[in-house]
Amino acid sequence: MDFDMTKPNPEVQPWSMKFWEGTKEGKLLIQFCKDCKSNIFYPRKFCPECWSKNLDWKQAGGKATVYTFSTAYDMVEPKFTDELPYTIAYVDLEEGIRLMTRIVECKPEDIEIGMPVEVVFYPRNDFMLPYFRPVKK
Amino acid sequence: MSKGKIAIIGIGEVPTRNMPERTHWDIIYDTCMEAVRDSGLNKNDIEGAISVTPQAQPKIAAELSFGKLPEELGLKGCKDAVSVNAGGASTSNAIRLAEQWITSGIAKAVLVHHVTVHSTIPIPDLINFFAKAGVDQQWEYPYGTTYNIIMGLMANRYIKETGCKPEEMASVVTALRSWAAKDPNSFFYGKEVPSVEKVMASSLLNTPLHKRESNVLGDGGCAMVIVSAEDAKKMKRPAAYKLGDSVRYFSGTCVMRDFYKVAEGFIVTAKEAMSQAGITKDDVSLWNCYLAYPLAHPLIAELLEVAPQGMGGKYFLEGRMSFGGDIPWSSIGDAPGRGHTGSGVSSACYVETARQLMGKAGERQVKNCKYVYQNAGGGSGFNNIATIWGRDF
Numbered sequence: 001m002d003f004d005m006t007k008p009n010p011e012v013q014p015w016s017m018k019f020w021e022g023t024k025e026g027k028l029l030i031q032f033c034k035d036c037k038s039n040i041f042y043p044r045k046f047c048p049e050c051w052s053k054n055l056d057w058k059q060a061g062g063k064a065t066v067y068t069f070s071t072a073y074d075m076v077e078p079k080f081t082d083e084l085p086y087t088i089a090y091v092d093l094e095e096g097i098r099l100m101t102r103i104v105e106c107k108p109e110d111i112e113i114g115m116p117v118e119v120v121f122y123p124r125n126d127f128m129l130p131y132f133r134p135v136k137k
Numbered sequence: 138m139s140k141g142k143i144a145i146i147g148i149g150e151v152p153t154r155n156m157p158e159r160t161h162w163d164i165i166y167d168t169c170m171e172a173v174r175d176s177g178l179n180k181n182d183i184e185g186a187i188s189v190t191p192q193a194q195p196k197i198a199a200e201l202s203f204g205k206l207p208e209e210l211g212l213k214g215c216k217d218a219v220s221v222n223a224g225g226a227s228t229s230n231a232i233r234l235a236e237q238w239i240t241s242g243i244a245k246a247v248l249v250h251h252v253t254v255h256s257t258i259p260i261p262d263l264i265n266f267f268a269k270a271g272v273d274q275q276w277e278y279p280y281g282t283t284y285n286i287i288m289g290l291m292a293n294r295y296i297k298e299t300g301c302k303p304e305e306m307a308s309v310v311t312a313l314r315s316w317a318a319k320d321p322n323s324f325f326y327g328k329e330v331p332s333v334e335k336v337m338a339s340s341l342l343n344t345p346l347h348k349r350e351s352n353v354l355g356d357g358g359c360a361m362v363i364v365s366a367e368d369a370k371k372m373k374r375p376a377a378y379k380l381g382d383s384v385r386y387f388s389g390t391c392v393m394r395d396f397y398k399v400a401e402g403f404i405v406t407a408k409e410a411m412s413q414a415g416i417t418k419d420d421v422s423l424w425n426c427y428l429a430y431p432l433a434h435p436l437i438a439e440l441l442e443v444a445p446q447g448m449g450g451k452y453f454l455e456g457r458m459s460f461g462g463d464i465p466w467s468s469i470g471d472a473p474g475r476g477h478t479g480s481g482v483s484s485a486c487y488v489e490t491a492r493q494l495m496g497k498a499g500e501r502q503v504k505n506c507k508y509v510y511q512n513a514g515g516g517s518g519f520n521n522i523a524t525i526w527g528r529d530f
Binding site: 001002003004007008009010011012013016042067068069070071072073074075076077078080083086088089090098099100101102108113124127129 | 259260261264265268273274275276277278279280281282283285286289290291292293294297340341342343344345346348351390391392393
């Protein structure tokens with residue numbers, strides 16, 4: 001059987017390009033609306049709160065807590081099996097944004113809901129993906 | 138609102154199996170002809186045909202959306218044909234469209250059907266389709282997520298908040314399979330019902346989901362004939378009357394889905410649908426929940442106030458939702474019990490709702506089945522549609 005083993009890149013939209021440029025510079029950028037002051041995730045062409053196009057970017061602090069997680073051991077796409085086991089999580093940034101990400105640099109059994117984590121950037125082809133690791137005590 | 142405008146008066150279904158020799162059109166002929174015969178109508182009485190779009194099957198999806206069904210079946214009175222696609226919520230929307238055609242005078246009798254043949258799709262295509270469908274290609278897919286992982290995320294949060302135990306979660310599979318073992322159209326008909334211990338002993342796919350808590354893909358199909366409630370009454374045949382319909386949209390992207398908004402959505406839609414039907418939860422004879430994965434069932438049981446808060450898992454473990462228990466629940470066993478036929482699981486649920494209200498459910502017949510709660514959700518859970526059906530109006 002012929003499986004496509006290419007690791008997928010994020011399918012970038014013109015208005016999210018800045019986010020991915022930021023990750024290459026080690027920055028986690030958040031889009032925000034200069035009119036209604038909303039933080040926006042995921043990045044949009046217009047503010048989803050007020051439909052303003054007066055949008056800009058600010059750098060997030062990179063600190064978050066684990067809202068929930070699931071560690072994969074099997075039955076993922078063949079292109080990801082070489083990375084098993086890995087942990088997918090939703091993390092809540094201090095800026096009020098929830099992201100899907102991976103939790104890395106720790107044992108899966110040490111991951112807990114509510115655990116403080118911090119952003120760390122991992123390469124994926126020409127991109128840098130924002131992953132999170134436990135905050136060192 | 139929706140109260141008493143339409144009724145299902147005919148149903149047809151084929152067993153869910155992996156049978157590559159059974160083509161799409163084999164299933165379409167068998168299910169649609171059975172439904173029309175069951176309705177007591179002539180094929181030429183069917184004035185509208187609505188297909189629930191098969192997922193990951195572009196050839197048959199194109200044939201159906203380009204209007205081949207009435208021609209193939211010789212439905213000489215058919216005025217229009219269309220396909221509807223909202224993932225797992227397609228059937229709910231197909232029924233709504235049938236209602237619109239009937240109440241506006243476009244059609245007096247409408248055929249709604251679904252077909253899926255997974256077994257002839259190349260495995261790499263199948264895996265890739267289910268890895269990508271409903272998963273955002275920019276913000277989720279690159280991290281290596283899957284449907285199973287999405288459910289694991291939800292389940293781990295639920296376990297954290299309620300203290301639900303792994304054996305309670307596993308008991309949902311036992312409950313759903315106990316119904317499926319009695320259902321001739323199930324993939325698991327006549328098969329051993331796995332014990333809680335057996336479910337927990339199966340390999341871990343992703344926390345907290347064990348292999349037996351996931352779904353088996355299958356081929357299948359079903360059909361139903363819908364007419365106005367008044368016409369159904371005049372025909373003096375067993376029928377399932379639609380009495381209530383409520384919906385809330387959550388989000389298209391999994392990570393954007395606020396858990397509390399989803400919970401609120403399940404509560405509100407149930408209340409609104411029951412209010413339209415003029416009933417309360419105590420009147421519901423069968424909770425025919427379509428949730429695709431077992432892990433969501435305890436949570437939904439609590440949101441629907443079928444189980445007290447934090448007790449959903451315990452109710453399943455006690456066997457209260459199992460075949461023979463005191464709370465009839467998902468009587469085809471939802472997708473884990475029936476076998477997953479893509480968007481067809483919700484079609485099969487609606488057919489089962491009609492079957493129960495018509496008194497045709499055989500060994501699984503819920504005693505004195507008067508009102509059924511039937512829900513459906515699209516995509517990876519972008520919405521929840523709650524409907525109430527009754528055997529009279």
